[in-house]
Amino acid sequence: MAKFDSILGTIGNTPIVRINRLGPQHVNLFVKVEAFNPLGSVKDRLALGVIEAAEKSGALKVGQTVVEATSGNTGIGLAMVCAVKGYPLVITMSEAFSVERRKLMRFLGAKVVLTPASERANGMVKKAEDLALKNGWFQTRQFENEANPEMHSRTTAREIVADFAGERLDYFVTGFGTGGTLTGVARVLRRERPETKVIVVEPDAAAMLASGLPQERRADGAATASHPSWKPHPYQGWSPDFIPRVAGEASSEVLYDEVVTVSGPEGMKASLSLAQKEGVFVGISAGGTFAAALKVAETAPAGSNILCMLPDTGERYLSTPLFADINADMNDDEMAISLSTPGQHLPPKAAA
Numbered sequence: 001m002a003k004f005d006s007i008l009g010t011i012g013n014t015p016i017v018r019i020n021r022l023g024p025q026h027v028n029l030f031v032k033v034e035a036f037n038p039l040g041s042v043k044d045r046l047a048l049g050v051i052e053a054a055e056k057s058g059a060l061k062v063g064q065t066v067v068e069a070t071s072g073n074t075g076i077g078l079a080m081v082c083a084v085k086g087y088p089l090v091i092t093m094s095e096a097f098s099v100e101r102r103k104l105m106r107f108l109g110a111k112v113v114l115t116p117a118s119e120r121a122n123g124m125v126k127k128a129e130d131l132a133l134k135n136g137w138f139q140t141r142q143f144e145n146e147a148n149p150e151m152h153s154r155t156t157a158r159e160i161v162a163d164f165a166g167e168r169l170d171y172f173v174t175g176f177g178t179g180g181t182l183t184g185v186a187r188v189l190r191r192e193r194p195e196t197k198v199i200v201v202e203p204d205a206a207a208m209l210a211s212g213l214p215q216e217r218r219a220d221g222a223a224t225a226s227h228p229s230w231k232p233h234p235y236q237g238w239s240p241d242f243i244p245r246v247a248g249e250a251s252s253e254v255l256y257d258e259v260v261t262v263s264g265p266e267g268m269k270a271s272l273s274l275a276q277k278e279g280v281f282v283g284i285s286a287g288g289t290f291a292a293a294l295k296v297a298e299t300a301p302a303g304s305n306i307l308c309m310l311p312d313t314g315e316r317y318l319s320t321p322l323f324a325d326i327n328a329d330m331n332d333d334e335m336a337i338s339l340s341t342p343g344q345h346l347p348p349k350a351a352a
């Protein structure tokens with residue numbers, strides 16, 4: 001279908017793409033490219049899911065202000081949904097996250113309230129709670145809201161099951177931010193595709209699920225301090241400094257088989273390789289998930305089908321270390337091209 005009632009109809013139904021040049025030959029590697037969502041990330045699904053669930057339950061009233069704590073992609077998705085549906089939106093966000101994210105949300109009409117980087121993800125969540133309480137605003141609570149994994153069970157998981165109908169799906173590889181993708185998709189796979197091994201990816205600096213250590217919580221369920229296994233990492237949108245309730249459910253329901261950790265440089269290198277060898281332009285966490293999928297591929301039996309989630313577009317990272325080595329001015333090679341005499345050819349790109 002190519003004609004929609006509003007932009008919201010274009011959320012989901014993202015393509016699954018075969019990887020041809022990266023990875024070992026004995027397996028089939030596929031990626032699900034969430035950058036095809038209208039605002040460029042998997043979080044568009046969550047945004048629509050939580051707002052529609054709140055409208056249905058009556059928790060969100062016509063014209064009521066919506067407030068959420070987010071590292072960016074959720075805010076951008078919510079800003080789109082609220083623009084279409086006419087809800088004012090306030091986003092609380094740590095100043096540690098990239099400037100283009102703030103600007104995008106403001107462009108879409110949201111107000112962005114920054115919280116100190118030193119207060120980490122916990123700080124921005126606390127600020128959203130305070131504002132909601134003080135002003136009677138509707139808080140979408142992406143880290144706890146069951147409508148988040150539920151949306152992934154209804155959309156992401158259904159798409160995957162349909163696209164692998166009649167074929168094996170041996171591994172599903174995903175990172176987690178709230179855990180919505182992980183918990184929502186894995187619940188369906190456990191039920192309908194019990195042969196599929198679910199692999200969770202974490203930054204090596206923040207291997208919280210791998211540690212097996214629980215998160216200390218206040219009486220109201222919010223986290224008190226950073227998880228003992230958490231340290232800062234370059235994966236915006238991944239592994240906040242606490243284990244969200246939605247991700248915790250994946251542990252308690254035994255929804256994953258293995259945790260694979262990846263370093264920041266590994267993820268950034270994989271993101272660059274995806275762009276330059278496959279033409280797939282995605283962010284740092286997508287690179288991290290793909291780096292983990294490559295590790296899984298090394299020991300996977302011959303003929304295995306491996307599906308890797310790629311959560312967002314690379315354009316969200318222009319001001320981050322992902323682009324640190326991408327120059328704006330001409331380098332020596334480019335100067336030489338500019339000054340070259342007629343008939344010069346660039347060497348062909350090396351085959352993978």
Ligand SMILES: Cc1ncc(COP(=O)(O)O)c(C=O)c1O
Pocket residue numbers: 041042043073174175176177178179180181182236237238283285286289311312
């Ligand atoms: C940038 C980004 N957005 C979203 C997600 C997925 O988030 P969630 O666990 O909230 O579904 C990830 C996790 O891989 C991510 O890296």
